Amino acid sequence: METIDHLIHAKWIITCEDTNRVLENHALAIKGKNIIAILPSSEAAKKYKAASEHHYTTHAVMPGLINSHTHLAMNIFRGLADDKELMDWLTNYIWPAEKKWVSRELVKDASALAMAEMIRGGTTCFNDMYFFLEATAEAADQAGIRAHIGMTVIDFPTAWANTVDDYFAKGIAFYQAYKDHPRITATLAPHSTYTVSEKNLARVKALADEYHLKTNIHAHEAPQDVEGCLKLNHKRPLQCLQEVGLLSPQLIAIHMTQLNDQDFALLQQHKPHIVHCPESNMKLASGTCPVEKLFQLGLNVALGTDGAASNNDLDMIGEMRTAAFLAKLSTLDPKALPAEKVMRMATLNGAKALGIDTLTGSLVPGKAADFIAIDLEQIETQPLYHPISQIVYASSRNQVTDVWVAGKQLLKNRELLTLDEKELIKKAQNWRKKIMN
């Protein structure tokens, strides 16, 4: 008998590999941070002596969800203003509130609140873009979640930095501080091609090369995004990114709802990763990312919620469902983006986009034990014919009972183990009082 740390028995294990498997009555064997085997539960009992055994008898176990684009701390402004024109929303509500209130303390409290919501909803890894990066990193370190944190660059001053040099200096300091952290990874995050000039994008490219970093950027999000880039940089966003050398598989292009034939050709040639944020695109009336067409061109498309100020949740289970529904409606093809494919967007494709698919994103021996258990024996998901269909189309995030990252349990029967739920709510309420005064 081999001694291991955990044996995780499940009614179903959904692997989310490129060729997905749904295994019944199997177990994950976990040693340290990693999965070392996946085998029938009956065999596992004979082969391993585990320090702890967990029996998810009515559950599907699947890879933790990867939220490939978000602005976590913006959840402190969730619901402050809805149903507004984009520029009215930004200039009269969000930017003034951010200018007045965003601080290291706010970002830490709001990011932790967002992580609590994400963990409760089955998200084990996120790709963030905001300010006061250390505050988000500290919250992620405590929460135990896997975090990619963007070194924001934008051509105008914010509560975090005054000049472009200041953004770069603070970003580099953050990268240096966290470069050896096992779960926290710095990325580059120039905001967009309408708020960052070509000159500054070229500085981002130099830094990406120097430190071997992924670069995230909002691109072709809405008509205003493309128009703004034409005005600032005299070309369309993808062309601008190509000219500075950023358009490559090292780029994560977010949103991508406004694409013409020239854009499709550039994408097919340079193969950046794409992040689709359907709910934010719908709520802000931005447009529709042509996900199936991008897959046909050979691109990798992942899924994100965007910030909770424009979603208004951080619910990746709901986001999968919306992505599938929107793909069907926008192509008028009910076969578009089937459940299994959209589940891969929320797991393995996210890991590919972030460059960590050898580490996580699917359940296979050798990868990190980043997984979640979803209880499907509830009124809302009975009877059950296919677990993947029930997860994507019928379940809700509240059916996620247990969450593990790198072999450590973060949620146990819906109870947060690393974050204090009541304290987070109290802090959110205190911020609300200040912001509303």
Add this chain to the structure above:
Amino acid sequence: METIDHLIHAKWIITCEDTNRVLENHALAIKGKNIIAILPSSEAAKKYKAASEHHYTTHAVMPGLINSHTHLAMNIFRGLADDKELMDWLTNYIWPAEKKWVSRELVKDASALAMAEMIRGGTTCFNDMYFFLEATAEAADQAGIRAHIGMTVIDFPTAWANTVDDYFAKGIAFYQAYKDHPRITATLAPHSTYTVSEKNLARVKALADEYHLKTNIHAHEAPQDVEGCLKLNHKRPLQCLQEVGLLSPQLIAIHMTQLNDQDFALLQQHKPHIVHCPESNMKLASGTCPVEKLFQLGLNVALGTDGAASNNDLDMIGEMRTAAFLAKLSTLDPKALPAEKVMRMATLNGAKALGIDTLTGSLVPGKAADFIAIDLEQIETQPLYHPISQIVYASSRNQVTDVWVAGKQLLKNRELLTLDEKELIKKAQNWRKKIMN
């Protein structure tokens, strides 16, 4: 001090009247089945002596949600087949399964399961269209939910009826049996203008006049719907309904995604009620109901989930969110269908469509005590700036803690009081075993 049955104190009461009010720290005074007053909690304590008092201290209390179109018992086939072409889905999966399995017993078990899901999600009233009407009515009688049940008519035989005469005879028998039930109402439900000939639609119209009944019909659901009607009845669905005299405020026209200028003119002239089912329309790739345009033409538009075989849930909180998002995207206007308006679609507008808006659909003295409590002090809905925004855009159905219909409690702190959750799940699993063999 006046003696009453219940005093319901709430942090917020959302009335959902035409001119909506959000009242803080108010109470509903309930005597028998009805609300007799809404007043500040502090005054209520002085004025009323209540047999029971309930304190929803972190909750919003709002009218129960009205699911204005569904096929409850189809939830037994939920997830049996997804991501299929409409005709493939119907002819190779749904219709064969229905033919083989639909029975009085199945409809009773499946309808009760669906009611459990609806009550857990805050729905207090539904408008159904299926077979074995008495089985659904018996389940509704036990569940305590408010039920409108359609007397289905279709030109071909099903597991329930063999001929058109048979459908009418069974429908009339159902109407007679339930005409005095306080919560259960018969309606007419010819399936569609592509499956019911003009001759039989005229019989429906005669019966609607004789018994003063509302008529429900799927109309302009998808291109195939309009084409089928052109083939069968040689005109478009709305024109067909006009010619037999059914196009009037007594008609509930469901889906309505395929409308041309002639259709809009007919709608504006005859003012039927409309039911929008955005998630089913998206999943089946049917098209988009132009909700804001219909409101501009002066029509009443309500909200429904459709059956769980094509949704795949019966979640009206989620349906509100999708309706708002889809309206914004399809009009490219983020101001379209704001949260308060979509909440009215799911409450008062549903009551108007069903012809019961003097009885329910908003919280005002004199109406039935049909209401729900939603706990907003959870991680997912903090901080809270506007309760309506948080309910529509950020909350999930699992935050519904308590549900009351006609002064009787059906859900208490998420526990079903009139239905046996475990037994319903067991029955669903038994049906699954049979259907999968």
